[in-house]
Amino acid sequence: MKSGIFVFDGTWEGMLTAVFDAFSMKIQPQELVRIGAQLPIFADTIHEVQTDSGHAGRVWKGLTAKLQSEALAALTASFLSELEEMDMPIFRYIVKVFISQSGIERDFTDPDMLSVFSTARKVRGEKHRVLQFMRFQKAADGTYFGIMEPLYNVMPLTVAHFADRFADQKFILYDKRRGFGYYYDGDRPVEITMPENLSHISTGKLDSDIMDSDERLFQQMWKTYFKAIAIKERMNPRKQRQDMPVRFWKYLVEKQD
Numbered sequence: 001m002k003s004g005i006f007v008f009d010g011t012w013e014g015m016l017t018a019v020f021d022a023f024s025m026k027i028q029p030q031e032l033v034r035i036g037a038q039l040p041i042f043a044d045t046i047h048e049v050q051t052d053s054g055h056a057g058r059v060w061k062g063l064t065a066k067l068q069s070e071a072l073a074a075l076t077a078s079f080l081s082e083l084e085e086m087d088m089p090i091f092r093y094i095v096k097v098f099i100s101q102s103g104i105e106r107d108f109t110d111p112d113m114l115s116v117f118s119t120a121r122k123v124r125g126e127k128h129r130v131l132q133f134m135r136f137q138k139a140a141d142g143t144y145f146g147i148m149e150p151l152y153n154v155m156p157l158t159v160a161h162f163a164d165r166f167a168d169q170k171f172i173l174y175d176k177r178r179g180f181g182y183y184y185d186g187d188r189p190v191e192i193t194m195p196e197n198l199s200h201i202s203t204g205k206l207d208s209d210i211m212d213s214d215e216r217l218f219q220q221m222w223k224t225y226f227k228a229i230a231i232k233e234r235m236n237p238r239k240q241r242q243d244m245p246v247r248f249w250k251y252l253v254e255k256q257d
Helices: 011-024 053-066 069-079 082-099 111-133 155-166 215-229 237-243 247-249
Strands: 002-008 029-032 046-047 146-150 171-175 180-184 189-192
Touching: 002 011, 011 029, 011 053, 011 069, 011 082, 029 082, 053 069, 053 082, 069 082, 069 111, 082 111, 111 155, 111 247, 146 247, 155 171, 155 180, 155 189
Parallel strands: 002 029, 002 046, 146 171
Antiparallel strands: 171 180, 180 189
């Protein structure tokens, strides 16, 4: 294969399209660069990947046929890390899936496989923190509102859990860092965006005029309970910060004055 630079849009479909292009054009990218990033000075070829859902779908179909569900989940989770330094390991891993005669997901000597699975582990860890620390506030119309700023793009991995938990109740699950979230109407979640200047987006707290009349009482009761179960003699701030990272505190009712 020839070598070159591939420029793609940073989306998952763009990544899969880049793999399709590499095989169809017989070009092995020496680098995969996102649109807007600085290009290397020297390159044999610069190819701009035009994201194509059909081509991406064919690559994904091939991956589902070759990888077990655990490996597929690790692959997509590692991409949700949004780490640009993971673009090439993910790309190379996918290519190896298609050219390898033995299962690449079992080759623990392969550096790209190890990078994908170790990054996926970090993303899943962040997902579980969101599940653990998400606090919902009830609005006057009965909708529950939860907001966070996770390190990785894990909201897509959590929405099914909350939809199952809330059953037929409505909720908004929002990622402030990325400016998008999900609205669940009691039937299915829909991706949404909201203006950053909304008070409950900028502060993470519902204003009293849109908060359910009992919500403030429930919050106070939760704070009282949290303080009541705390044993001063056993307090360990360092351990608490390990178990409950400080970056989540601004959205935790029990950590607010």
